[in-house]
Amino acid sequence: METVIPNRLSTLGHPQRLAVFRLLMRRYPDRVPATELAQALGLKPNTLSTYVNALMQAGLISQERVGTSLRYAIDMDATRGTFDYLLNDCCRGRPEICAPNVYSAPVGVRPMTDRKFNVLFICTGNSARSIFAESILRDLAGDRFVIYSAGTRPRSKLNPFACQVLEQRGHDVSVLRPKNISEFQGACGPVFDFVFTVCNWAANEDCPSWPGQPISAHWGLTDPVKVEGSDAEKSLAFHQAYGALRNRMIAFAALPVASLDRLSLQKAVDGIGHSTDEGPSQ
Structure with a gap:
């Protein structure tokens, strides 16, 4: 976790990679075709490929091939694990600070x-x-x-x-x-x-x-x-x-x-x- 979490945060620190992540989060639990992602975000296919590869390497999204189409979805377990780690780590001894009412x-x-x-x-x-x-x-x-x-x-x-x-x-x-x-x-x-x-x-x-x-x-x-x-x-x-x-x-x-x-x-x-x-x- 000591290296995984910083890598995930660094990956999401890029505005366009974050945009891909946020769109997939809005579409969860759907698997979204790469062509639809590119069109929705106004990205060239090769540029999108670079972004989704980075997100996959960080473990934040997964890929599935359906026929000739590549589809992507949020890895919710990894995403929850990332935010749980941040909350637990930053709030040691003071859980009342970080526990949001929304959860x-x-x-x-x-x-x-x-x-x-x-x-x-x-x-x-x-x-x-x-x-x-x-x-x-x-x-x-x-x-x-x-x-x-x-x-x-x-x-x-x-x-x-x-x-x-x-x-x-x-x-x-x-x-x-x-x-x-x-x-x-x-x-x-x-x-x-x-x-x-x-x-x-x-x-x-x-x-x-x-x-x-x-x-x-x-x-x-x-x-x-x-x-x-x-x-x-x-x-x-x-x-x-x-x-x-x-x-x-x-x-x-x-x-x-x-x-x-x-x-x-x-x-x-x-x-x-x-x-x-x-x-x-x-």
């Missing part, structure tokens, strides 16, 4: 009483996937959660295929509209307990941190809006996205949120994002 407390910073928990779902256009998530969770557990959705680059209106699916499943679409995440980032915005990205590109963006330190996770799904073909093929893609999100909302709504500590809750929501009807995010 020991339940969700958010407010008391865990009978209040409702604020949840935000984010995708790029806020016209289909995040709208599905908002609608499904509101109907499943609107008595326990206040649910919002937003987009990093919202469309001007909801996708018609998404509206059709929601109406067929009995959801009220009159209360829905695309919204920009900036609507929720001001001082008057709600304090979120949970923030989930359901779109890879939204998760790749380096957005400002949310007040209150909400539990966050990436539940990426293939974008049904991009499916080409007949109307029947497009409709099928939207129904599949809806079904995958419904399964996740059922699993999330079943969590005993008020009784879980933050680390257990984080592990649970990460697990929900990793188990999907679609298989690994593309």
Whole structure:
């Protein structure tokens, strides 16, 4: 550890290597293709290769080959070990100095009483996937959660295929509209307990941190809006996205949120994002 930790810190001291690490952390537990990493960060392939090789040598990320594609993911055990070592080493005899409330407390910073928990779902256009998530969770557990959705680059209106699916499943679409995440980032915005990205590109963006330190996770799904073909093929893609999100909302709504500590809750929501009807995010 005496040499491993300084090497890891030195590796993360480079701004671009840190940017790669942070993007993979936002996408955890996904394995992200090298081409997507390079595009998201505006890096040439050979430059990205240099950065990911340094991070792998430091033990902070792992690599997997899928066909002709190289994919990368955070090595969470090594990352946790690094920060645990720093906290334990710097706080010898004074654990109260370093023990952050974010790790020991339940969700958010407010008391865990009978209040409702604020949840935000984010995708790029806020016209289909995040709208599905908002609608499904509101109907499943609107008595326990206040649910919002937003987009990093919202469309001007909801996708018609998404509206059709929601109406067929009995959801009220009159209360829905695309919204920009900036609507929720001001001082008057709600304090979120949970923030989930359901779109890879939204998760790749380096957005400002949310007040209150909400539990966050990436539940990426293939974008049904991009499916080409007949109307029947497009409709099928939207129904599949809806079904995958419904399964996740059922699993999330079943969590005993008020009784879980933050680390257990984080592990649970990460697990929900990793188990999907679609298989690994593309």
